Amino acid sequence: MSSSMAQQPATGAIDPSPTTIQRIVAVIDIGATAIRMAVAEIHAGGKVRMLDQLVQPVQLGKEAFETRRLSRKSIERVVSVLSQYQRVLREYGMDGTSDIRVVATSAVREAANRLAFTDRVYTATGLHVEPIDEAEVNRITYMGITPELLAHPELANGKAMVFEIGGGSTEVLIVRSGNVLASNSFRLGSLRMLQAIDLARAGVDRRRALLENHINRTLTQLHDFVRSDAQMDLVAIGGDIRLATRLILDDWQPRELAVLPTKALAELTDAVLKMGDDEIVKRFGASFIEAETLGPALLSYTMVAKQFRLEHLYVSDTNLREGLLKDIAAGGSWTAEFRNQIVRSALSLGRRFHFDEMHARSVAELARKLFDQLRPQHRLDNRHEVILHVAALLHEIGMQINVRSHHKHALYIIKYSELFGLSRSELLQVGLIARYYRRAPPQPSHADYMSLDLETRVIVGKLAAILRLATALDDTRTSRIREIECHNDGKRLMIHVPGVRDVSLEQIAMKQQSGLFRDVFGMSVTLRAGET
Numbered sequence: 001m002s003s004s005m006a007q008q009p010a011t012g013a014i015d016p017s018p019t020t021i022q023r024i025v026a027v028i029d030i031g032a033t034a035i036r037m038a039v040a041e042i043h044a045g046g047k048v049r050m051l052d053q054l055v056q057p058v059q060l061g062k063e064a065f066e067t068r069r070l071s072r073k074s075i076e077r078v079v080s081v082l083s084q085y086q087r088v089l090r091e092y093g094m095d096g097t098s099d100i101r102v103v104a105t106s107a108v109r110e111a112a113n114r115l116a117f118t119d120r121v122y123t124a125t126g127l128h129v130e131p132i133d134e135a136e137v138n139r140i141t142y143m144g145i146t147p148e149l150l151a152h153p154e155l156a157n158g159k160a161m162v163f164e165i166g167g168g169s170t171e172v173l174i175v176r177s178g179n180v181l182a183s184n185s186f187r188l189g190s191l192r193m194l195q196a197i198d199l200a201r202a203g204v205d206r207r208r209a210l211l212e213n214h215i216n217r218t219l220t221q222l223h224d225f226v227r228s229d230a231q232m233d234l235v236a237i238g239g240d241i242r243l244a245t246r247l248i249l250d251d252w253q254p255r256e257l258a259v260l261p262t263k264a265l266a267e268l269t270d271a272v273l274k275m276g277d278d279e280i281v282k283r284f285g286a287s288f289i290e291a292e293t294l295g296p297a298l299l300s301y302t303m304v305a306k307q308f309r310l311e312h313l314y315v316s317d318t319n320l321r322e323g324l325l326k327d328i329a330a331g332g333s334w335t336a337e338f339r340n341q342i343v344r345s346a347l348s349l350g351r352r353f354h355f356d357e358m359h360a361r362s363v364a365e366l367a368r369k370l371f372d373q374l375r376p377q378h379r380l381d382n383r384h385e386v387i388l389h390v391a392a393l394l395h396e397i398g399m400q401i402n403v404r405s406h407h408k409h410a411l412y413i414i415k416y417s418e419l420f421g422l423s424r425s426e427l428l429q430v431g432l433i434a435r436y437y438r439r440a441p442p443q444p445s446h447a448d449y450m451s452l453d454l455e456t457r458v459i460v461g462k463l464a465a466i467l468r469l470a471t472a473l474d475d476t477r478t479s480r481i482r483e484i485e486c487h488n489d490g491k492r493l494m495i496h497v498p499g500v501r502d503v504s505l506e507q508i509a510m511k512q513q514s515g516l517f518r519d520v521f522g523m524s525v526t527l528r529a530g531e532t
Contacts, residue, residue: 020044022043024040024099025101026040026094026101027100027102028102029105029320029321030058030060030078030103030104030129031060031104031166031167032061032064032107032166032189032191033058033060033167033191033293034057034289035078035085036053037054038053038321038322039051039092046329048326048329050325053321054088055287055289057287058078060074060107061192062191062195063111064107064108064110065107065168065191068111070108075116075121078117078121097128101328102129103132103136103320104118104131105169105320106168107168108131109132117129118131133424134184140320140324141162141237142323142341143323143330144322145173145235145237148316149162149178149235152257152314155235159232160176160232160234161173161174161175161234161308163237163304164237165297165301166238169187169189171183171184172184173420174232182225182348182420186218188300190293191292194292194293208273208299219303219304222304235313236314237316238297238319240301241315242317243284244265245258248264248265258314258315258316259312259314262305262311263311265313266302269295269299273299334382339389342420342421343386345420346390346394349394349413349414353400355396355397356396356399361479362479363392363471363473363474366481368385369484370484371384371385374486374493378462384463387422387433388463388466391429391433391463392470397434407434407437410434411434414430414431415448428452429452429463432448432452433464436461436467437467437468438468438471438513441519442461442464465516465519466517468516468517469510469525472506472509472512473510473527475508476505483498484496485497485498491523491524494528495525495527500530503527503529506527510527
């Protein structure tokens with residue numbers, strides 16, 4: 001291993017107990033200030049055992065947040081670090097790239113030349129860099145932190161705000177009893193703050209005042225976002241708060257949630273803000289990466305705790321890499337629990353727009369049954385079932401704006417909403433499926449539709465066609481059709497409705513709505529009452 005490569009202890013919230021090893025995997029996180037890698041064993045039953053953690057500094061955030069471009073020098077620095085990591089992985093017997101997941105957060109995501117960056121990395125190393133958006137970060141955070149919350153006697157049934165200050169953004173989850181009530185991302189990051197106020201030109205007192213002013217603007221947004229007078233705990237994650245916790249609490253066991261007094265955190269923050277980077281490194285044993293961002297990050301955590309009048313906050317040792325490892329161990333699939341979180345978020349959005357919830361739930365359930373019985377025809381996975389389900393719940397969300405063109409307004413609302421667990425590209429798919437549940441099918445003149453690649457356009461067409469059938473089945477808005485049985489001979493889809501004698505109204509609606517299904521799947525649709 002290179003002597004310049006920093007190695008971190010292989011500890012954390014990952015289960016270390018030995019079981020049958022299935023494979024060794026690695027995750028690499030390309031962040032604003034550092035590239036971090038975790039190597040772990042995946043054991044039978046989805047257990048994860050950490051083997052190694054490495055970190056190397058980079059300057060991506062400084063460039064991306066200021067110029068929105070990554071320099072050639074920085075790109076080559078990333079290539080060099082990833083090449084070093086690959087040499088380490090070969091020592092673990094990992095010669096290929098199939099068991100390595102590489103993600104990049106806000107610095108790469110916001111860079112205008114991110115495609116050139118990812119192409120250069122792939123050319124040099126064979127590694128695919130995946131710039132993940134805020135929704136994916138929140139999903140991975142949820143996977144990492146939820147077991148800790150549910151295992152804690154005071155947090156298991158209470159309301160908590162999971163809060164992380166990164167280099168470029170702040171991620172927030174509001175969780176109660178393991179259920180996500182809301183999620184959001186704010187443009188408050190330690191590096192972004194440093195650049196915004198140009199600390200090099202300010203004295204100690206002025207520097208702090210500028211930082212507080214910057215943080216207060218986000219606190220106003222955060223208070224509006226939380227919108228609750230109920231008691232709420234704060235669970236902090238992130239490298240800066242972990243370092244502060246180790247400095248304050250001598251007996252912290254990283255696999256347990258630490259209880260950090262707000263007063264002690266405020267005192268440490270006061271001391272750090274009066275120091276230069278060199279003094280922080282020397283006095284606290286921090287790396288230069290940590291020293292640069294420590295003051296702004298700790299001040300943010302302190303001000304959030306005081307804003308919500310908390311005498312203490314909880315600190316978790318979990319991080320993005322651990323969440324990624326758990327995701328790999330789960331096979332990258334959306335669990336039933338995670339699916340329910342997405343559905344809850346969609347229902348919450350629908351209620352904000354006073355949607356017809358009974359009809360929406362009926363259509364969504366019928367769409368789910370159609371999706372399940374038509375698997376041989378559409379050949380899509382369970383993620384697409386979730387996307388269809390959300391589109392079915394929200395297909396009439398635009399009614400409050402304009403009844404005549406509500407399908408078009410539904411696309412706009414969904415596209416620009418925050419739904420927990422769904423990325424921007426997935427939200428666009430949901431919006432387009434809802435947009436095409438009625439009236440004209442997808443057209444080359446529709447810019448959002450044509451922005452998709454061919455494979456995704458086909459997926460949208462398949463799911464919109466299924467949604468049209470589901471809406472026809474509940475055309476009376478009575479939820480009287482609950483069960484269906486689908487049969488097809490390759491040319492015709494026959495839908496039987498057990499227990500319902502008269503489906504004449506639904507047959508009229510099906511005749512009007514089944515054209516897209518015929519165009520996409522090559523089958524006409526017939527609806528029949530009664531048993532087969």
